[in-house]
Amino acid sequence: MRAALSTLDVARPRDLDHALALLHASLGDGRLVPMAGGTDLFVTLNSGVVPGPRFLDLWGLRELRGIRQLGDRLVLGALTTFTDLRIHPLVRRRYPALAAAAAEVGAWQIQNRGTLGGNIANASPAGDSLPVLLALEAVVHARSVRGAREVPFTALFRGYRDLALEPDELIAAVGLPAPPARAKQFFRKVGTRRAQSISKVVFAGLLRLGRDGRVDLARIALGSVAPVTLRAGRAERALLGARPSARTAAAARAALLEDIAPIDDIRSDRDYRRAVAGNVLEQFLRVVEPRFARP
């Protein structure tokens, strides 16, 4: 299996336009496999599975790096690593749930190499950053030889590991709209251990109470509980307009179980995931608003 690595070819583009041209040109004849930090790709390669004969090395493309403010949007280059997210002051201050998710991806070594764009492109339903991006209503900045377009995260996942991107499109960046004012953010990953595990359930939530004391913003997103990372629309609707109480929390929990469709697999089983998803939802509500614990 190791020998196979020596036969693999890598295209090294000069810049993003060159990369897009190479990717487009490869469509008819064995599509180039884009490669960012390699933390998912090399696990596959080392296990003997080769996703394609030729790779497109994105690591050196400066256009895909950096974090910058653009209007009220924070734009994260696709090659932003999880370490970058953990330490960036704006990310920590305005998007604490994203910084928290980055801190729980793999361990230090993986965080230094794994990228936000790679996490999205890999499209695993267990991707740690994905529920947060969904709850923050992030936008994917896609590029191709035809130009640039934006794909909202809510429309990104069409099915299991199936992204709403064309085969010659690259993720150039992720745009985060300004976080809703006064909304509390929450992230929780449940795995076999605190570091280095693939999640059994991964959860991100935003919640805000209006002046009248009722919930006026609720966004809940989960991973590892369905073929795709999803927004829990029923649970959100059970919360909107309600006053925080244990009864509201119980109603949201019941609604959440209608939103999710977990399976039995190597990491966990359906019943455990349903129980844990409900527990984490209640934890989220209690943490951001203690009145959810009261009768």
Add this chain to the structure above:
Amino acid sequence: MSALLTLDLTVNGRRRRVRVPAMKRLLDVLREECGLTGTKEGCGEGECGACTVLMDGEPVNSCLVPAVQAAGARVVTVEGLARGPALSVLQRAFVERGGTQCGICTPGILVTAHALLGRARGRVPGDDEVREALAGNLCRCTGYQKIIDAVQAAAVAQRRPARARARNAPRGSAKNTARASARNAAHSIATNAPSAGAKLPARRTARATPKPARRRRRPAR
């Protein structure tokens, strides 16, 4: 069909130029092209951290890095931690505190801990901080506590001013080091022997160990 790549990188301060397949793993480039076999392969999937090296100062799993992405990088392996024949403060702390048993995880752990101490800049990292930093380095022997003790002891030793260290040195610490290293070496031999110590009483292994009293020159500061 796949062209070889001419790869320039700096390994442990030395410039290297190698011709390798572009997707060859940095781990294999280091072991095969550079002859640096201190870096180990454990799981080959980024879980165990045995292959940890520093790339531009940051710990990475070298089993997940293609050669093509190491172009121009400054790489530090476990061989780069010691200066000449002398162990680094961190390495000595592992010997003194029993932070090493079978040894397969040790190179990766030393490299990650080295980066942690560099980041701590003289502060002694707390238990949780060390545990989090080392979360990507698995050890199946020690139970981790002695590793954490060793990292913190090294942080304390590095913080102590050089003069105080020199003053303390003659008071038998070298002897303790030698004794501890003999104990650990004996332990490694006993546990690594095919019979795993079953037929080899501990006393005999201890005696069989190469004479440990050979003083290591203390690193120049």
